[in-house]
Amino acid sequence: MVRDPKKAATPRPTDAELAILRVLWDRGPSTVREVHEALRSSQSSGYTSVLKLLQIMTDKGLVVRDETNRAHVYGPKLSEQRTQLQLLGDLVDRAFAGSSAKLVLQALAGRRATREELRDIRALLDKLEERKPQ
Numbered sequence: 355m356v357r358d359p360k361k362a363a364t365p366r367p368t369d370a371e372l373a374i375l376r377v378l379w380d381r382g383p384s385t386v387r388e389v390h391e392a393l394r395s396s397q398s399s400g401y402t403s404v405l406k407l408l409q410i411m412t413d414k415g416l417v418v419r420d421e422t423n424r425a426h427v428y429g430p431k432l433s434e435q436r437t438q439l440q441l442l443g444d445l446v447d448r449a450f451a452g453s454s455a456k457l458v459l460q461a462l463a464g465r466r467a468t469r470e471e472l473r474d475i476r477a478l479l480d481k482l483e484e485r486k487p488q
Contacts, residue, residue, distance in 0.1 A: 364415055364416065364431070364432060364440060365414050365415070365416070366440070366441060366444060367411075367416055367437070367441075370399075370407055371407060371410075371411055371416060373393060373396070373397060374389055374393070374404070374407055374408065374411065374417075375416065375417075375430050375434070375437065376434075377389050377392040377393060378417065378428065378429055378430045379430055379433075379434040380392075382429070383420065383427045383428065383429035384427065384428060384429075385425045385426065385427055385428070386401065386404055386405045386408060386425070386426070386428070387401070387425070389404050389408065389428070390404045408428050411428075412428070415431055416430070416431055416432075417429060417430055417431055418430075418431050442457075445457070462475075
């Protein structure tokens, strides 16, 4: 399967980078101190580690930095949904040979879905089925 060059333009975030992105998606643009405080409850990252990661993420194009104030403010370059789609597309390509069906079947076989999740899945399938030309 040929990769879309636009997808390859933004690198895949590491687990630590994803944790920072989750903070930025939840809180909105934030200073290093604010990100550090938000992460402190779930991780034992030091302030300088968070700063270094945000600098790396800026260089990689994962976040944007506003330098107009003394304390720089960082924000995600891509939305949470766009990042998830990018990661999912990469997973489908690498682990499932480009087959979304294989991914969904494996996901549903591997974990028990709640009634609400199954209802949402059925609704999505119905919606997709309606859009297909007959």
